[in-house]
Amino acid sequence: MAPALRGSLSSSRIPQVVRQPLGARPRRHEPLRVCAVADFVGKAAGTRSEALLIHKFTAHSSSLAAALVLRDTEDCKQVVTSSLDKSLALWQQAGGDELGAGGFVEAARLTPPGGPIFxxxxxxxxxxxxxNQVFVGNHAKQVAVWVPPAPQLDSNVVLDDHCGWVRSLAIAQGRWLFSCACNTLRQWDMSRAVPRCAATVSLDKGDILALVARKDRIYAANADGSIRAWSIGKKGELEEVACRKKAHGERVTAIALKGGILYSVSYDGGLKAWDADSLEIVVDRSSAHGGERVHCLAVGPDGLLYTGGDDKLVRRWEPMLLQPAAPPLLCHHHSVRSLAAGSRELLVSGDKGGEVAVWRV
Structure with a gap:
């Protein structure tokens, strides 16, 4: 098993944050207060087990575009990755039951039509x-289906009518699939053998770059720096319920949910926490990656937030006040472009050079 890798970079300056109890809704008519939190010490960070780098390997010949943990059980670990090299790959734990004993080996690879999968x-x-099946959104303005480890995509399921690259996908209630392309959000009814488009929402401006869903709501992160939310009715009807037009100073690259909090990262270098109902700011952690762009975000199986950016680091954050939970994970030689978390212990990071790292957290 590979030894634990400990990051060597840490910030000596404590940022200013907006203090709110996590999960509590900000009072609508009361201004949020900003104060220093130099006295904050993450007790959990002192007792938390260090992340272990299980395996690092060259998965693709170009930048990672997306990653997904397909299985994260005691006896089976599977990861799916896609790249700008137009390939889609399945990786599986090797070497017996002990995680890390034999690393991960390629179980399937295909180059489906439609160009890169985003x-x-x-x-x-x-x-x-x-x-289980995997929905894939591609450069050809389509959503297709893959049932790993099949050698090709399911030709019977192709969701067309997108206006551009399908940059993000999200599933709510096990029934609704959401896809985004350019400034348009589409909702698909998965109760049919071939999902049917149930609704389409178009924004006035700003391409939609990322989606995340919970049972009753779908959130969109946009290129104009805004974040929007729509409620999902009992019959699937959509209604916009919240909008934060200047959530970030530049494009919002990724969003994630944990409890009643929505987290976002951006090209402006910031990591922010928002009340998931009102989209009121809870915590603002500027310069999360030393002023570099932040590209990806995931909630780990250990409850920590993980972010990846142009500084080539995977950083770990306590969700309460967005303070560093532990030193950054350092193993990539290129900008970190993709993160994916399993349900039990896996975290996957992928970089611009096509390398993938699998961590036990």
Whole structure:
């Protein structure tokens, strides 16, 4: 097993943050207060087990575009990656039951038509006696389906009518698939063998770059720096319920949910926490990656937030006040472009050079 890698970079300056109890809704008519938190010490960070680098390997010949943890059980670990080299690959744990004993080996690789795949979403169907499938959004303005480890995509399911590259996908309630392309959000009814478009929402401006969903809401992060939210009704009807037009100074590259908090990262270098209902700011952590762009964000199975950026680091944050939880994870030689988290212990990071790192966290 590879030894633990400890990051060598840490910030000596404590940022100013907006202090709010996590999960509490800000009072609408009361201004948020900003104060220093130099006395904050993450007790959990002192006792937390260090992340272990299980395996690092060259997965693709070009930058990672998306990553997904397909399985993260005690006896099976599977990861899906896609790249600007137009390939889609499945990686599986090797070497027996002990994680890291044999690293990860390639179990399938395909180069489907439609160019690079920019987005992945897992549709879990095991409870219905069916194999899990992966929705893939591509350069050809389509959403297709892959049932790993099949040697090709399912030619019977192709969701067209997108106006541009399908940059992000999200699933809500196990029934609704959301896809985004350019400034348009599409909602698909997955109760049919071939999902049917149930609704389309177009923004006045600003391409949609990232989506995340919970049972009753879908969130969109946009190129103009805004974040928007729509409620999902009992019959799937959409209604815009919140909008933060200047959430970030530049494009919002990724968003993630944990409890009642929505987290976002941006080209402006910031990491922010928002009340998931009102989109009121809870914590503002500027210059999260030393002033460099931040490209990706994930909630780890250990409850920490993970971010990746142009500084080539995967940074770890306590969700409460967005303070560093531990030293950054240092193993990449290029900008970190993709993060994916498993349900049990895996974290996957991928970089601009096509390398992938699998961590046990």
């Amino acid at each position: 987005s992945l979403a897992l549709d879990t169907r095991e409870q219905d006696g069916l194999p």
